[in-house]
Amino acid sequence: MTAIDERLERVERHFGVHLPEDYRLFLRARTGVSQFVPPADDYLMLDSADELIGINEAGEFQDRFPGSLVIGGDGAREMLTYDFRQSPPPLVLLDTAADDWSAAIPQAPSLTVFLDQFPETGWIWGDED
Template sequence: MAAIDEQIEQVERRFGVQLPEDYRLFLRSRTGMSQFVPPADDYLMLDSADELIDINEAGEFQERFPGSLVIGGDGARELLTYDFRQSPPPLVLLDTAASDWSAAIPQAPSLTVFLDQFPETGWIWGGDSR
């Protein structure tokens, strides 16, 4: 088994989730990303598999957002997060200072849709849902 597959399995065991297949493929094909994405020119960070456990255990995030899994963000306070309270889990944006799920801003129903739309739309900052 490849090291990346072992890291993915560790994340799934630790948080009791099964990562969506498109996200698994992303993790296998890249070591994360951190860049401005044109033409929207918004900053997008997607964490590598070996960062996920530490990021998700920081700041009591799991206690405030049970069923969450942070996978990246905007490079500042906003975190791109899977909402595993739903099946399949959509992606939402959560502020690091938010106290509960009521602050979640829907981004996309899957990583594939998110990555397809992000260059044009960038981050959704209102209550708009895709």
Template structure:
């Protein structure tokens, strides 16, 4: 895939990733850990799906989750990105391994979650063709 990426400084993302895992009490899946360590973040309009995909940098993840009160509204949730607007790409840590779901900014609880993929790798593989599952 040809995504716009921000390359992280050496070891900075690993320290921030460990901090985020302690903060949320989770261990992120290996494919996400690898992406954060090697790519940092991404923000891109994806063709032919015609959808915008954002994966936030790890230093933004705690702030975004706290600002949206995601753990209060969605226990076990960790937002890692989204569509650049109202929809948030979220790990559902209520299950092991956690899957990726889409949550609208106005959602009240988990009943509004829409399954996207079983992993970040699977999302990257299918997204150009399927875009967001709404």
């Protein structure tokens, strides 16, 4: 077993989830992302496997959003989050100040779809898009 696979299994055990395969493949290939993505020119951060437990615990996301797993965000208050209340878990955007799941803004059904559409659409902010 590789070191990254061990870290991914640690995350899965810690949160009691099974990470989607496309996300596992992404983390095996990259340590994360932190950049403006053209042509949408929105800022995208995707955290490394080593950061996942700490980031999720620091924000107390499990308390406010049971079944959530934050994997990145916009570099500010908005967090890209898997919603493990559903299977397969879609990606949603959650404000760090939100109280509950009612504030979730759907982004994509998978990381693959999200990464394919993000350069053109950037963040989806809801009805006003």
